[in-house]
Amino acid sequence: MKESKTTTAKEQEGLCQTECPPDGIVFAKKGNDYVILPPPCPSNKWNHLTGPEPGSIIHEGLHTITGTIGDDVKKKTCKNYYQVLVRRCASLKAHEKDTTIKCSKNYVWGSNCTVICGKEKESIGSTQLQCMDDLTWSNPMPKLEYGEG
Secondary structure, rough: OOOOOOOHHHHHHHHOOOOOOOOOEEEOOOOEEEEEEOOOOOOOOEEEEEOOOOOEEEEEEEEEEEEEEOOOOEEEEEEEEEEEOOOOOOOOOOOOOOEEEEEEHHHHHHHOEEOOOOOOOOEEEOOOEEOOOOOEEEEOOOOOEEEEO
């Protein structure tokens, strides 16, 4: 993957008339495991050929996009790489066989998880955990013990 450059929209529009746009690396927003692919060029100078189309949802991973820029006289084919990175907390592991962990977004930053105790067990500690901004869990995994009775 080529080194990614930071350019303004006006600079990018000028570049897209003669040069291929730079590759991109982007982090998904909090609570998401995807991004919406922006247009490689801010103007209508980009003619999409293959790969995800601008405006489409793309998930974690490296995506290859090809297209052409310029007019019929100075047309150039471009191959770009767009990497989507997703922040996550460490996976949670149940210490007991009959314990279930349900998470809203598969440990993605901002996801909420609930620890569900097995029959006749009680939790010691919170059963609600959230993946925080520093990518740690808001609470430790609760301990489970057999209830009295």
